[in-house]
Amino acid sequence: MTNTTGSSQGPALEQEGPIKKFFRATEIDTRILGMIVALVLVWCIFDIWSGIIRPNEGLFGGSFLTPRNLWTLLVQTSSIAVMSTGMVLLIVLRQIDLSVGSMLSLVAVATGVLQVYQLAPALGVGHPAIWILGVLMCLGVGTLIGAFNGFLTAYAKIPAFIVTLGGLIAYSGVAFLLAKGETVAPMDQNFGVFGGGIERSWLGPFWSWLIAIIACAAIIYAIVNGRRQRQRFGFPLRPVWAEVFLATVGSIVMLGTTLVMNSYAWPPKLIENFAKANSIVIPAGIENKDGKAICMAADSIVRCTEGFILYTGYSLPALIAIGVCLVMTFVATRTSFGRYVYATGGNPEAAELAGINTKWLTVKVFALMGFLVGVSSIISSARLNAATNALGQTNELYVIAATVIGGTSLAGGVGTIYGAMIGALMMQSIISGMSLLNLAAAYQNMVVGGVLVLAVYLDQLYRRNVK
Amino acid sequence: MAKTPAKKTIAAKNVSKPVATETHETPLAVTGSQTFRKTRAQPEGIPLIEMKEISIAFGGIKAVDHASINLFPGEVVGLLGHNGAGKSTLIKVLSGAYKRDAGSIHVEGKEVTINNPRDAKAQGIETIYQTLALADNVDAAANLYLGRELKTKMGTLDDVAMEAECRKVMHRLNPNFRRFKEPVMKLSGGQRQSVAIARAIHFNARILIMDEPTAALGPQETAQVGELIKQLKAEGIGIFLISHDLHDVFDLADRLVVMKNGKVVGTASTKDVDHDEVLGMIIAGKCPSGAIPGPGAMRN
Numbered sequence: 201m202t203n204t205t206g207s208s209q210g211p212a213l214e215q216e217g218p219i220k221k222f223f224r225a226t227e228i229d230t231r232i233l234g235m236i237v238a239l240v241l242v243w244c245i246f247d248i249w250s251g252i253i254r255p256n257e258g259l260f261g262g263s264f265l266t267p268r269n270l271w272t273l274l275v276q277t278s279s280i281a282v283m284s285t286g287m288v289l290l291i292v293l294r295q296i297d298l299s300v301g302s303m304l305s306l307v308a309v310a311t312g313v314l315q316v317y318q319l320a321p322a323l324g325v326g327h328p329a330i331w332i333l334g335v336l337m338c339l340g341v342g343t344l345i346g347a348f349n350g351f352l353t354a355y356a357k358i359p360a361f362i363v364t365l366g367g368l369i370a371y372s373g374v375a376f377l378l379a380k381g382e383t384v385a386p387m388d389q390n391f392g393v394f395g396g397g398i399e400r401s402w403l404g405p406f407w408s409w410l411i412a413i414i415a416c417a418a419i420i421y422a423i424v425n426g427r428r429q430r431q432r433f434g435f436p437l438r439p440v441w442a443e444v445f446l447a448t449v450g451s452i453v454m455l456g457t458t459l460v461m462n463s464y465a466w467p468p469k470l471i472e473n474f475a476k477a478n479s480i481v482i483p484a485g486i487e488n489k490d491g492k493a494i495c496m497a498a499d500s501i502v503r504c505t506e507g508f509i510l511y512t513g514y515s516l517p518a519l520i521a522i523g524v525c526l527v528m529t530f531v532a533t534r535t536s537f538g539r540y541v542y543a544t545g546g547n548p549e550a551a552e553l554a555g556i557n558t559k560w561l562t563v564k565v566f567a568l569m570g571f572l573v574g575v576s577s578i579i580s581s582a583r584l585n586a587a588t589n590a591l592g593q594t595n596e597l598y599v600i601a602a603t604v605i606g607g608t609s610l611a612g613g614v615g616t617i618y619g620a621m622i623g624a625l626m627m628q629s630i631i632s633g634m635s636l637l638n639l640a641a642a643y644q645n646m647v648v649g650g651v652l653v654l655a656v657y658l659d660q661l662y663r664r665n666v667k
Numbered sequence: 668m669a670k671t672p673a674k675k676t677i678a679a680k681n682v683s684k685p686v687a688t689e690t691h692e693t694p695l696a697v698t699g700s701q702t703f704r705k706t707r708a709q710p711e712g713i714p715l716i717e718m719k720e721i722s723i724a725f726g727g728i729k730a731v732d733h734a735s736i737n738l739f740p741g742e743v744v745g746l747l748g749h750n751g752a753g754k755s756t757l758i759k760v761l762s763g764a765y766k767r768d769a770g771s772i773h774v775e776g777k778e779v780t781i782n783n784p785r786d787a788k789a790q791g792i793e794t795i796y797q798t799l800a801l802a803d804n805v806d807a808a809a810n811l812y813l814g815r816e817l818k819t820k821m822g823t824l825d826d827v828a829m830e831a832e833c834r835k836v837m838h839r840l841n842p843n844f845r846r847f848k849e850p851v852m853k854l855s856g857g858q859r860q861s862v863a864i865a866r867a868i869h870f871n872a873r874i875l876i877m878d879e880p881t882a883a884l885g886p887q888e889t890a891q892v893g894e895l896i897k898q899l900k901a902e903g904i905g906i907f908l909i910s911h912d913l914h915d916v917f918d919l920a921d922r923l924v925v926m927k928n929g930k931v932v933g934t935a936s937t938k939d940v941d942h943d944e945v946l947g948m949i950i951a952g953k954c955p956s957g958a959i960p961g962p963g964a965m966r967n
Contacts (some may be wrong), residue, residue: 433831534823536816539805543813546804546850553764553800554814555785613804 225442231607231662235622239629246633253637263636267464271512273625273632274461275396275583278521279304279576280595281624284602285528286572288620289538289565291603292545294612295353295360297566299367300573300599303345304592306375307577311337312384312587315391331390338574345371346570350563360566368596375589385586395582396515399470405462408513412458419450458514465492466510468503475508482508517579521621524575529617541565546613601648602627605655627651713776715740715905716792716874721760721770730756732929733770733962738874738905743896745920745937746909747949753929754909755797758876761907762794763787774874785814791873795880797909799863803852807844807862808833810851811869836865840895857888864892868899875899878909893919913942927952930963 223230243265251262259265283300290297311334319330349367353360393401403411423443430437466474471494475482485495485504495507532538544551544558552558576595581587606623608615627648634644714737723731731753738744746754759765761772763784771778774790781787787794794800801810808829817825817832830847837844841861851859860883867875877896881889896906896919910916916923917937925932925948932948939957940948947953954960 429827433827435827435830530823536818536824539809539813539816539824543802543805543809546802547800549798550800550802551813553762553784553794553796554802555783555788556814613802 250636271464274518277628278517279579281521282576283599284620286569287603288615292615297364299364301592301595302371303573304577306371308581308587309375309379315388330388342570342574347567350566354559354562383588396517401516402512404513415454416451601652717773741903743906743920745916745923748926752926793867793872794876795867797878856883876907931961932963933958933960
């Protein structure tokens with residue numbers, strides 16, 4: 201597999217003539233393109249490989265490229281992906297946060313204790329204020345801890361590595377004390393919406409399509425608006441075919457993803473419950489063990505290929521992750537805050553001399569990281585429907601790995617949000633794929649570690665060769 | 668050599684601005700006679716910038732020790748001295764990079780507070796650092812506007828407008844510059860220099876500090892910077908020029924200030940001293956007759 205990752209980046213480097221012209225016209229980042237190609241290759245290999253072991257309904261006869269697996273993959277990736285967007289800015293700023301995993305545990309336990317031991321007895325189970333306060337608790341506590349890390353780094357001038365290494369050890373201790381070593385469960389039922397594990401956190405086909413169409417419109421608007429802006433100042437424009445190509449590819453990816461999400465059916469038992477609860481008449485049909493719908497065969501409800509069926513569409517955690525990615529990309533590229541983060545990472549002294557308050561900037565970026573850990577802790581604890589002091593264990597390593605695989609340089613100044621998202625997806629794909637192949641966790645760790653190192657090596661090669 | 672400091676002050680009072688008195692003064696200098704030589708080390712009027720009795724120490728070392736310098740509109744003052752003489756440190760106090768321990772800074776006669784680079788920029792003091800101080804990973808426009816970005820109505824960065832402005836100012840400095848989309852680390856030394864200069868002059872600077880502006884440049888680019896300095900001077904901008912290159916200073920500066928061990932050795936009009944005398948000031952701290960001695964001047 202390591203070889204495939206390598207060869208997939210190769211072609212992007214050596215193309216000449218019309219292909220080079222194509223990349224220049226469309227301004228596609230060949231590095232990111234290489235990563236996407238590598239990701240797709242990894243997916244295909246897992247699908248083929250798992251198909252050889254046990255044939256399934258995947259694109260190549262395996263069980264990886266099925267709506268169900270891809271849907272799950274997005275949910276599983278969301279927590280790490282959300283945090284990795286913050287880690288990009290931190291590493292770009294030449295800082296690092298090793299404490300995100302412990303912080304996630306601590307925040308989750310804090311909201312768990314609040315919900316389960318404080319609010320539920322006081323307000324009654326299921327009271328709407330519980331989930332709102334629970335969410336605010338996560339975001340607030342996360343932001344505060346992050347700001348504290350940032351304060352120690354920027355103003356007390358302790359290296360971030362040490363501050364957050366201390367945090368990694370200390371925060372999990374605080375989480376243990378807070379939870380008294382217990383698993384805090386169950387979380388509030390409304391809070392569970394953020395985990396993607398219950399029906400209410402699935403958007404369904406209608407809203408999913410609506411979001412997809414809005415997204416397509418936004419892509420086209422962004423391209424048209426960008427072109428108009430450049431026209432206003434008489435700058436060189438991209439050729440029209442390149443603009444059309446970008447809009448088309450963007451829309452196809454968006455609609456394709458939505459199509460996949462919308463073809464993952466609810467589990468039959470849940471469809472049955474839903475039908476009963478809403479007094480929907482279940483049509484008669486023929487029993488089929490592999491069917492995804494339900495129907496009436498004689499007097500019993502059975503699984504059928506044709507009958508009553510419900511599709512999940514996007515899950516809330518996946519949508520949150522995509523939303524965070526968009527917002528963070530906006531923050532990184534369109535705001536002066538983001539510009540300062542990159543400039544300071546590129547040359548801290550120059551940024552200071554340009555009048556940027558780099559210390560306060562550092563605190564803000566750490567606080568933002570903490571906020572995003574808060575978001576992730578909501579997703580993780582809601583998904584598990586419990587909070588433990590081990591919830592975020594080793595998450596910091598995956599977050600940093602995803603960020604680095606996504607092309608963020610530890611030297612600072614270089615990194616993209618979408619790169620980190622793809623990095624997170626790549627890592628989760630490898631973990632999930634190897635689970636599907638029934639490989640032991642030890643092998644998974646070995647491969648993930650190897651991929652991390654290889655990705656950075658390829659990145660170095662790429663940067664050296666592309667001028 | 669026989670002149671007393673008191674005489675010099677009187678001589679200086681006859682002169683209002685170095686540019687205006689050039690024709691009047693030159694014949695005297697040409698005569699070459701030491702006794703008749705007058706000094707124009709101190710123009711009259713309200714200086715654009717006056718730094719009085721500035722001191723700053725790092726640990727136990729007095730990097731700058733009671734140094735006073737001034738600068739008049741449309742004047743170029745060269746700041747000379749060995750490595751570690753304190754000239755860069757003194758200038759960083761003015762640009763807000765260092766906070767002084769003692770002394771005061773006056774802009775057009777009024778005392779101002781300069782505690783950080785933002786304060787200095789607010790006073791119209793712009794600096795081109797020896798290191799250029801560019802954020803290497805972002806493009807020319809982003810560097811030009813770093814710290815004072817143009818925003819759209821929505822409060823987001825107006826990259827297109829910034830690029831447009833950047834194209835204008837770069838066209839003036841370096842008409843062949845085309846690489847607006849690339850991070851500045853990919854640019855040549857001269858191109859990077861133009862970006863740093865563009866940043867300093869784009870925001871209506873009144874006082875420009877140039878720390879070794881030509882150190883990284885080839886002969887042609889050095890000449891370009893010289894032309895630019897003359898142009899800015901004509902616009903009434905005051906310039907502090909820090910340089911190791913005596914030729915540069917004699918070509919471009921109206922006055923020069925020599926520092927040694929954190930103290931000012933002396934101030935002189937470039938017309939009143941020659942290369943050897945200035946070298947004597949730099950190396951030995953020996954103040955020639957054409958210069959006003961400072962606290963750092965060697966005593967007989």
